[in-house]
Amino acid sequence: MESRIYPCMVAGTGSYVPEKIVTNVDFEKIVDTNDQWIVERTGIKERRFAADNEFTSDLATQAAHKAMINAGVSAEEIDLIVVATVSSDNIFPSTAARVQVNLNAMNAAGFDLEAACAGFIYAMDVGSKFVSAGMYNNVLVIGAEKLSSLIDMQDRSTCILFGDGAGAVVLQRGNENTGRILSSVLGLDGRRTDFLQIPAGGCRIPASHKSIDARLHYITMKGKETFKWAVTYMVDSAKKVVQNAGFTMDEISLVIPHQANSRIIMAAAERLKLRDDQIFLNVEKYGNTSSASVAIALDEAQVSGRIKRGDKVLLVAFGAGFSLGATLLEW
Numbered sequence: 198m199e200s201r202i203y204p205c206m207v208a209g210t211g212s213y214v215p216e217k218i219v220t221n222v223d224f225e226k227i228v229d230t231n232d233q234w235i236v237e238r239t240g241i242k243e244r245r246f247a248a249d250n251e252f253t254s255d256l257a258t259q260a261a262h263k264a265m266i267n268a269g270v271s272a273e274e275i276d277l278i279v280v281a282t283v284s285s286d287n288i289f290p291s292t293a294a295r296v297q298v299n300l301n302a303m304n305a306a307g308f309d310l311e312a313a314c315a316g317f318i319y320a321m322d323v324g325s326k327f328v329s330a331g332m333y334n335n336v337l338v339i340g341a342e343k344l345s346s347l348i349d350m351q352d353r354s355t356c357i358l359f360g361d362g363a364g365a366v367v368l369q370r371g372n373e374n375t376g377r378i379l380s381s382v383l384g385l386d387g388r389r390t391d392f393l394q395i396p397a398g399g400c401r402i403p404a405s406h407k408s409i410d411a412r413l414h415y416i417t418m419k420g421k422e423t424f425k426w427a428v429t430y431m432v433d434s435a436k437k438v439v440q441n442a443g444f445t446m447d448e449i450s451l452v453i454p455h456q457a458n459s460r461i462i463m464a465a466a467e468r469l470k471l472r473d474d475q476i477f478l479n480v481e482k483y484g485n486t487s488s489a490s491v492a493i494a495l496d497e498a499q500v501s502g503r504i505k506r507g508d509k510v511l512l513v514a515f516g517a518g519f520s521l522g523a524t525l526l527e528w
């Protein structure tokens with residue numbers, strides 16, 4: 198039997214952020230920091246925090262629902278749910294299982310994928326392969342995080358960086374006339390796992406009074422080192438994915454980078470010789486939402502009309518691991 202590879206397109210996008218806005222001034226009351234320092238070093242002005250009774254699966258469900266409406270796909274038609282997250286409701290079962298029930302998408306298979314801030318790009322790539330192989334017609338890919346549950350509110354160097362939110366896409370088999378995923382690049386450099394991690398809670402350091410007292414269940418980071426590698430990895434993956442597809446950086450209409458820090462984005466943009474109008478930025482509103490960041494930005498770019506038919510759109514991200522990923526779309 199002849200094996201075929203089908204083109205895969207983004208049929209719809211959606212995003213959701215919790216209502217509660219936490220400003221830099223709010224952080225001035227919690228740790229020794231100030232609005233000016235945070236804005237100058239990170240570009241972040243505010244972020245969203247989920248309510249106590251609002252979980253990653255709830256944020257994921259809201260974003261997914263919007264993406265399904267945008268794509269015109271019903272819950273019964275969803276074949277697979279892939280949730281990229283580092284803040285799953287539980288270690289197991291998967292957040293995908295909770296999203297399935299929330300959406301009533303009972304025909305879907307589903308699983309979670311963890312590739313930190315590159316998670317959504319990894320999940321899109323994995324999801325697209327099921328479409329390309331002809332196995333599934335409608336794949337729901339979600340990036341969702343409740344990072345407010347993982348940040349150390351006593352550590353001023355990390356607590357100001359992160360926020361909560363979710364973004365989603367519906368992937369479908371495309372044809373000649375639809376926008377589609379042109380190429381993607383994934384990578385991992387496991388030599389630097391200690392730069393950005395949650396030390397405890399896994400099997401290396403299970404929860405104990407000692408681990409809790411030592412505050413090991415929160416995000417820890419070597420900021421300067423992370424910054425340096427983030428720029429290097431973003432530049433390398435962006436170049437590679439654009440070259441693989443046979444384009445030049447100049448031909449890219451919009452670059453949607455992981456929204457961790459505007460200085461990281463601008464340093465990478467300078468090395469890639471990007472014009473200002475080629476860069477999408479929303480880090481000032483949401484901070485770093487890890488797996489959700491690129492997904493939220495993609496939806497906002499689409500809804501606000503920054504992406505037009507025929508545009509080449511580059512998604513690029515890096516995260517703990519270090520994980521890295523880039524995807525080139527033709528809208």
Ligand SMILES: CC(C)(COP(=O)(O)OP(=O)(O)OC[C@H]1O[C@@H](n2cnc3c(N)ncnc32)[C@H](O)[C@@H]1OP(=O)(O)O)[C@@H](O)C(=O)NCCC(=O)NCCS
Pocket residue numbers: 229230231234235238239314353354355357393418419420421423424427457458461485515516517
């Ligand atoms: C975290 C980050 C903003 C810090 O910026 P920086 O220029 O590297 O700052 P430094 O770490 O050199 O700290 C400079 C000073 O500011 C202080 N500082 C740290 N956080 C602060 C805060 N929130 N408010 C005020 N001062 C702060 C430090 O204690 C240090 O003080 P010292 O000189 O007296 O020791 C930056 O390193 C960064 O963005 N790294 C990448 C983070 C990231 O993207 N992580 C996610 C990847 S997915």
